[in-house]
Amino acid sequence: MADRSVSIRIAAGGETLVEFPAEHVAIRLDLVQVGPRLFRIGSVPIMVEAANFGDVIEVESRPGGSLRFTRVAEAGGWCTYDFVRSVELLRSPRITAIQDHVLSLGGYWEQVFGGVLFLCLPPTSNYDPTEDIPREG
Numbered sequence: 001m002a003d004r005s006v007s008i009r010i011a012a013g014g015e016t017l018v019e020f021p022a023e024h025v026a027i028r029l030d031l032v033q034v035g036p037r038l039f040r041i042g043s044v045p046i047m048v049e050a051a052n053f054g055d056v057i058e059v060e061s062r063p064g065g066s067l068r069f070t071r072v073a074e075a076g077g078w079c080t081y082d083f084v085r086s087v088e089l090l091r092s093p094r095i096t097a098i099q100d101h102v103l104s105l106g107g108y109w110e111q112v113f114g115g116v117l118f119l120c121l122p123p124t125s126n127y128d129p130t131e132d133i134p135r136e137g
Helices: 093-104
Strands: 006-008 016-020 025-029 031-035 038-041 056-061 067-074 079-084 108-112 116-121
Touching: 093 108, 093 116
Parallel strands: 006 025, 016 067
Antiparallel strands: 016 025, 031 038, 038 056, 056 067, 079 116, 108 116
């Protein structure tokens, strides 16, 4: 059977390549080491179902500096909302205000592929941005 693995590179920053073998995906993520072989995910793991923003994952080191996901050691409990909208809308003052509000709540936001916006809210937040993000069309 042909190898159907996917590798995604979103940005170059201080991100580390993490392989998710069960999902045949390798993606660059911002990670913060919190223990031996344990890292908290600090960016949105796009195309990955095994782990989420804010989770602590256990990994194995791989040749070349990449990491291989083995398990979620501690679920972060963050709620991630995703929206696909036009780049123009996502650059609007209305969206900027929502992003600022998410940050004020201790949350995180990330925009990828031009028109995909992720809003990540901590477990202590009850804010649901779905009503605040305008629909297009």
